[in-house]
Amino acid sequence: MRFLRRFLIRLLNFATRQSADQRLQEEIAEHLAFQTEENLRAGMSPAEARRQAALKLGSAEAIREHHHTEQSLPLIENLLFDLRYAVRMLLRSPGFSFIAIATMALGVGATTAIYSVIDATLLHPLPYPNPAELVRIVDNLPGVGAPDVGISIPEWRDLESSGIFQSVSISSTGADVNLTGSAQPERLGFKHVTPNYFAVLGVDAQLGRTFDPHDATPGYNLEVVISDGLWKREFGADPHIIGKALRLDNDVYHVVGVMPRGFRDQGSTSEEQNTELWLGAGMAALPFPPPQRGIRLESRAVTARLKPGLSIAAAEGHLDALVESLKKQYPAEYPVQSAWTVRLIPLSETIVGSVRQSLILLFGAVGLVLLISCVNVANLLLARASVRGREIAVRQALGAQRMRLIRQLLTEILLLFLLGGMAGFAVLFCTQHFLLRLVPESLPHLNDIAVGGGVLVFAVAVSVAAGTIFGLAPAWLMSRVDLMGTLRQEGRSSSGTRERSRARQTLVISELALSLVLMVAAGLLLRSFWDLFKVQPGFNPARVMAIQTWLPGPNDPAADIYRTATQESVLLREILRRSRSLPGVEEAAVGDGAALPLGHSHISPLPLIREGLETKANQAPVIGGSIVSPEYFHLLGIPLLRGRLFNDQDLEDTPQVAVINQAAARTYWPGQDPLSKRVRLRLDPRDMSSSDTPPWTTIVGVIADARTESLADAVIPQIYRSVYQRPAKDLAIFLRGQLDPSAISAQVREQVQSIDPELPVFHAETLDDVLSTSLSVRRFSMEMVAFFAATALLLAGLGIYGTISYVVNEQRRETAIRLALGAQRGNILKMVLRRGLGLATAGAGLGVAGALIVSHLMAGLLYGVSPTDLPTFAGVTVVLTGVALVASYIPALRAMRLDPITTLHSE
């Protein structure tokens, strides 16, 4: 406290340049007068009295200095002096300053850019209060190889009353709903959620209210909460929106609240995060299946808020105990072989988990670029040390302390780094809109990326840290001069030089090693991307477009005009007939959302019960299922291998049939003929309210594997059913032919709405685009790493060029003597090149070792290429050595062309 007070007063004195000198002078004068008087009383002569008084007081100058130090803050005063001096020094060699500042601007700017992405995604993944308490609850049946099987309502109630969570909510993972009654039927992203959903997230409405967390309505409570975006777009920010009725899929809901601006829903896809409607539902009555323990609600996200202070590990411990007691209580529902477990995942993980590795890789890559920039600048500083050796020697000769010199040199270096950092930030700030366009849209929280205060703090912190770390050694080495030698020999060949040149070589070697690591990483990513790009997807996306529509699904099944496959098929056949007549269309097919290759976000795995291996639905393995029209396979060019495809006789009232892919045949009927095997599949939860046993479905055909789920995953078991046997609500219309992407959407809409004007038509895209979007994060990280690697190579080249030039310059005299004594010019060239090659070899050796470690760490990001891929390593080493040789060739030429006479004369 006292210290603080003293510091503040001193700071104030410093800032106001207030000096107590006058006061001290007066006090000293008065002190001397008192003492002289006393001395006179003691019998001294006046002159002696004054002399003794002054002696007793001590050196007035020392006191004044001491007093001034006490009055103000000498450390800051010196810093200001040093800064002023540093600015003068930087201005005196503008070329050096510019290069150093530009290098740092590049390093810090790039690092800051990637940091701003990481800040928005990895560091702040959840825009909710106390995000650490939020978890996703996942039910697994590892015994039957079924992860994330969903939750049943009784289990949800068990979790709610377990005492582990403040609250547990269930939400759908996002779906579409038709908003009708406005000018154009609109398809909106919605989620149905348990009424406590917003209470779990901890976000309240900006207008009206969210759902009452204690609402116990079993089905839909017919209340809707809307997003700020929808409120402004569709309702003109109407302040009286509360209580208004919305017709969604032909049911009437009442608006109870508007979420605040900037509220983003949780979820891994941007579609989920951009949800615009939330419907409250207890999920225990129509249209939901009855609340039985054996009936799991699939593709639902269970989100919960942990009791405060409870760690995830501790909560999982409690959960395990709960699961054990439930297994004992309901042995029929939880058979031993399915090994039911419940796991918790931090909610942040579900949002950014997929891109974390890519982002960390990018951050690592950019960190290496920063490191190389720093090394380069340190190298430049050391080069300058030889120029400034004389200046430093003179200052030392005049009595400057070494510590003081180091402090001053460090100030200079820090200023350089800070200016570089600021320049980098400024460039980033000005170009952020352009740069953001390079970021793939599939990145979560893309819209939250901002170059603002936090990022500025980061840039400054990085610059200062880098400046301190990389400035200390050069400052220390620079301040270490052999005084006599330097002053006598005009600042050359002092004892510090050898150390400095060793330091410079170490720096260059590390620079080369670091850039090799980056280049290997970039090379491996490039090869992975290329392999993925060239992979045979197993289907032909060329000239195919998909256009989506959504059939309304009213809560009362009786009101649904497309309830049965027969009812729906009338619509579908008409849509197909009209689509084929559109200009350019050669083929047309329909499928559900899951049939959209690579583009769909809602995977709904189906429990697969095989005849002869009958188990309960909640213990069966799960399989990806799609519903398609018979033309689908031909349109996408997926060949039939065995049996038959769907035909016109497969209708709702004929036996159910299905087509599987080869992966499914291999996985579920290994060594057997899958044809005419029978399975039970569940599709529509509404089925469950009527009967517990879905009908048998017969496998009639096997198609070739196609990478419709993920380009990187070779084969995932799939089962296909005919849309004329199983109705689907989320439809995609596939068209092949010479299509005009800009016009096709309107043409299809016109055709579809001339059949049913209530249907929305949206999201037309070519499959080629879908394919390329599915690679966007990979492409982004590959491009960025390649860019960083190129930068690193350039910097390393400059570094080796600088070092060799410096060495050549140092040895000018020696070279001239050799030449004068008759050395071959070719040998001089070789000698210098050997030096460059030596540095390159050392750097490459270290780099390969480092790259091996890094490539193994990033193995998860690679596809089709081994982390120790020899061609990549060899190629990169050759390129690096080549660059090093070229960079040393220029100074080597200079050494070779040296004129011995002029050189020796000028020395």
Next chain:
Amino acid sequence: MKEKADVLQGTLALMVLKTLDVLGPQHGWGIARRIEQISGDLLAVNQGTLYPLLLKLEHEGSIASEWGASENNRRARFYRLTGAGRKQLLAETREWEQTAAIIARFFNVKAEDLR
């Protein structure tokens, strides 16, 4: 050498505070002379070192100063103890006594006591 100066710096501050406590407001020379008299010239400090210390104590809020007239009508700067200074003096006195007591106990220990 430096260590000794440090010790002196700490004890000097205590001496200044105590002097002001006993004598009331004093000017710089008065404080210096009093310290010299009491310590019996054992502390042959340059009197000048007192002034930076006075400034420090004033910055810390332990003492305050103002111009006034001395007994022989000379203009002088008078230092006086503040409330905070009095508290500091009390605390430091207690600490000092404790330290002194401990050290004294150490010095009084004889070899046979430890056996």
